[in-house]
Amino acid sequence: MVDTAGVQRRGRGRPSGSNGSDTRNKILRAAREVFSEVGYDAATFKDIAARADITRTSVNHYFHSKEELYETLFDSTRERIDSVVRTGLRKADAENGVVERISTFLHAAVNIDSADRSVAKFIVASLFDSFRNPEFGSRALGQLDEVRAFFLSTLESDVVRGTLRSDADLTAITEMLVAVMWGMSMYAGFVGTNDQLESVVDQFVELLAGRLFEGPSAETEPRLS
Amino acid sequence: MVDTAGVQRRGRGRPSGSNGSDTRNKILRAAREVFSEVGYDAATFKDIAARADITRTSVNHYFHSKEELYETLFDSTRERIDSVVRTGLRKADAENGVVERISTFLHAAVNIDSADRSVAKFIVASLFDSFRNPEFGSRALGQLDEVRAFFLSTLESDVVRGTLRSDADLTAITEMLVAVMWGMSMYAGFVGTNDQLESVVDQFVELLAGRLFEGPSAETEPRLS
Numbered sequence: 214m215v216d217t218a219g220v221q222r223r224g225r226g227r228p229s230g231s232n233g234s235d236t237r238n239k240i241l242r243a244a245r246e247v248f249s250e251v252g253y254d255a256a257t258f259k260d261i262a263a264r265a266d267i268t269r270t271s272v273n274h275y276f277h278s279k280e281e282l283y284e285t286l287f288d289s290t291r292e293r294i295d296s297v298v299r300t301g302l303r304k305a306d307a308e309n310g311v312v313e314r315i316s317t318f319l320h321a322a323v324n325i326d327s328a329d330r331s332v333a334k335f336i337v338a339s340l341f342d343s344f345r346n347p348e349f350g351s352r353a354l355g356q357l358d359e360v361r362a363f364f365l366s367t368l369e370s371d372v373v374r375g376t377l378r379s380d381a382d383l384t385a386i387t388e389m390l391v392a393v394m395w396g397m398s399m400y401a402g403f404v405g406t407n408d409q410l411e412s413v414v415d416q417f418v419e420l421l422a423g424r425l426f427e428g429p430s431a432e433t434e435p436r437l438s
Numbered sequence: 439m440v441d442t443a444g445v446q447r448r449g450r451g452r453p454s455g456s457n458g459s460d461t462r463n464k465i466l467r468a469a470r471e472v473f474s475e476v477g478y479d480a481a482t483f484k485d486i487a488a489r490a491d492i493t494r495t496s497v498n499h500y501f502h503s504k505e506e507l508y509e510t511l512f513d514s515t516r517e518r519i520d521s522v523v524r525t526g527l528r529k530a531d532a533e534n535g536v537v538e539r540i541s542t543f544l545h546a547a548v549n550i551d552s553a554d555r556s557v558a559k560f561i562v563a564s565l566f567d568s569f570r571n572p573e574f575g576s577r578a579l580g581q582l583d584e585v586r587a588f589f590l591s592t593l594e595s596d597v598v599r600g601t602l603r604s605d606a607d608l609t610a611i612t613e614m615l616v617a618v619m620w621g622m623s624m625y626a627g628f629v630g631t632n633d634q635l636e637s638v639v640d641q642f643v644e645l646l647a648g649r650l651f652e653g654p655s656a657e658t659e660p661r662l663s
């Protein structure tokens with residue numbers, strides 16, 4: 214459990230056997246959790262040091278200000294997202310249809326969320342913090358630019374392949390998929406368990422594939438039974 | 439534009455011709471905006487009074503503490519959601535298939551968002567505030583309980599009607615739809631314009647109806663041309 218400040222209290226002290234890069238990564242990870250849980254404004258170096266199990270002086274050694282730490286975190290999270298997108302793209306490229314490509318991408322993304330939920334949590338939380346702290350401008354909104362670009366290029370390539378209707382509104386479909394991704398990130402970061410998240414993605418993939426709702430429609434010939 | 443605190447400055451003074459109920463509603467509306475923009479922790483009665491264009495003393499006359507104001511707002515937002523759900527349910531009841539019912543519901547929901555985006559914004563923002571302020575417990579998570587109940591009962595009734603596969607995992611589909619609703623609320627509250635929001639919902643409805651991706655699949659007979 215966490216206390217009212219949302220921060221786990223632990224004993225401090227620089228762990229033995231760690232090097233500078235380890236310590237820096239430990240700070241970034243702790244900061245990602247603390248910023249997500251209490252928000253940018255309420256987060257302090259003291260909380261982050263406690264969470265990382267190091268001294269506050271050590272945090273200051275690596276980062277001179279909260280803003281610098283937040284921006285570094287932001288950029289490293291963005292690199293994680295880019296890496297997810299690249300992995301997703303590589304896997305998706307082996308697939309033929311638009312549905313298979315998007316499904317493959319979502320499963321690749323959710324696997325990384327499952328391994329470290331704090332990334333999903335930070336993506337969504339930082340979107341709020343950027344609205345609440347105009348000095349970060351539109352940085353957070355840009356977080357999903359790579360995801361948006363992936364969806365758009367996938368949809369475009371599928372029009373070329375003939376697996377997507379040529380009159381489809383690609384920008385509108387992309388925005389819908391981005392909204393769905395946000396909902397899933399929110400679900401991943403704050404609401405569901407890993408199993409529930411997997412299941413949410415599975416059901417969305419079933420929906421994409423047209424396998425979810427197979428009830429009779431006006432255009433369907435009635436089956437003879 | 440807004441200043442760094444995210445609060446529009448206006449002249450104050452109780453407006454002429456207003457009654458107690460008007461003033462209370464004005465405070466609630468201003469508070470919904472301010473809480474969404476700067477978060478529960480950073481919001482002050484001073485900001486809310488300025489936004490409502492009344493004196494701080496007037497705010498205090500109606501609400502004795504920030505917590506009381508927030509909880510009142512929470513309950514009134516929940517009533518709005520319930521009312522949206524009831525409207526959506528009534529309209530959806532006239533429809534036969536699961537896709538038509540969910541689509542009708544989403545369009546009813548989005549019409550209300552379009553008229554007053556601050557509700558969507560508050561729904562999503564308060565979810566974060568409840569994570570960041572454990573004294574509100576799971577209130578925010580419960581905000582979408584009615585929506586969840588609507589999806590589940592719609593899916594159940596469609597299994598009974600035979601328009602949804604009887605082996606479908608209704609709980610999982612419901613959670614997926616809840617995640618999508620969150621994404622759309624986030625999009626509605628913080629990202630897109632009204633037109634973009636309508637378009638996101640339209641595309642999701644096309645997806646639900648199986649009209650979005652109509653490319654060839656393994657199960658489809660090739661067409662003779």
